[in-house]
Amino acid sequence: MRISELSAVSGVSTPTIKFYLREGLLHAGERTSATQAVYDETHVHRLRLIRVLREVGELSVDAIRDVLVAVDAETGTVHQMLEAASRALGKTLPSGGGEGGADPRVESVIASRGWVVGPDAPGRAHLASALRALDRLGAPVGEETLAYYADTADHVAAVELSFIDGTASRSGIVEQVVVGTVVFEQVLVAMRRLAEEHHSALRFG
Amino acid sequence: MRISELSAVSGVSTPTIKFYLREGLLHAGERTSATQAVYDETHVHRLRLIRVLREVGELSVDAIRDVLVAVDAETGTVHQMLEAASRALGKTLPSGGGEGGADPRVESVIASRGWVVGPDAPGRAHLASALRALDRLGAPVGEETLAYYADTADHVAAVELSFIDGTASRSGIVEQVVVGTVVFEQVLVAMRRLAEEHHSALRFG
DSSP states (O other): OOOHHHHHHHHHHHHHHHHHHHHHOOOOOSSSSSSSSSOHHHHHHHHHHHHIIIISSSOOOHHHHHHHHHHHSSSSHHHHHHHHHHHHHTSSSSSSSSSSSSOHHHHHHHHHHOOOOTTTTTHHHHHHHHHHHHHHHOOOOHHHHHHHHHHHHHHHHHHHHHTTTTOHHHHHHHHHHHHHHIHHHHHHHHHHHHHHHHHHHHHHH | HHHHHHHHHHHHHHHHHHHHHHHHHHOOOOOOOOOOEEHHHHHHHHHHHHHIIISOOOOOOOHHHHHHHHHHHOOHHHHHHHHHHHHHHHGGGGSSSSSOOOOHHHHHHHHHTTOOOTTHHHHHHHHHHHHHHHHHHTTTOOHHHHHHHHHHHHHHHHHHHSSSSSSSHHHHHHHHHHHHHHHHHHHHHHHHHHHHHHHHHHHHH
């Protein structure tokens, strides 16, 4: 298909498609002349993935590029590809004011659950900054509360990983995990906001 | 205390404090001369709350103003104050490309759980846009999966609301709920990212 059709099918404007081509986010079409190229289903699919990362995940172009490099990696294990994707996705997490550094409560949660996560996993600094925000407000989180969230997250992640089709290609697996991380995070966040409004109404309505 | 001390105690720079005063996010100090004012613990507390909304919640100044108006409301029930705060907090949710509108799956989840949520609850459009992103990717969410997230969110919200100190002042209650919505959302997101990395390692490591 021509670029105009690709735009119509994917819902991404032609100038934006040209931008993604220049930025290397989208692979080139097959040249049919000096000024024209044709595109296929792989381009439609990639544009839809980019749209999800941009619109649902609110990732920057640089972060999207890093995610796609991880999805397309031709060397390394699936686990290494997933780790690279997770690092790229972590760039969107709020830094909490940049007060980085380890927090013993985070390390304790990870150790007590036996979670195997890299020392540079973005969730570590992200969790630490949320805990420090509560400290500053004079409402430090209790150990039991933290354990409750860890148990809940552990269950959610186990269920989510069980949905991944392990017979897919390496790229297909990484793409499924990336989409799951980004989109189901928003599903969970939205559901919690809805449920909070309900339980607020129950308690204070 | 003087503005320089307020800055030191709160960790917010003096120019930023002056900006918040001009923008009406922070109440004025007590004037001691034409050019000087003194501040107290209420200013320290408010600055810490603003910092959490800005750094952890990544709210815009306009959204923070709306949240604080809800926290400070002198009329209306606590529930009305909470609804106003929830609408203001909803401004930060990714719009998913602006394709708004109701989605029957969202309405069905809300109805089946008996959740009492306003027609303009930001979580509705937010959830709908996440579901439509999955549709576009050719991976529409199943009913059971959606039910799993709804059950999880319902449990999390019930637990969170049970932590709210109902003997606090009206403003105190609303502030607790706002902080809980913003900060524990990030706690949950960070924990899920960590747990996902672990379960990815288990399955593909």
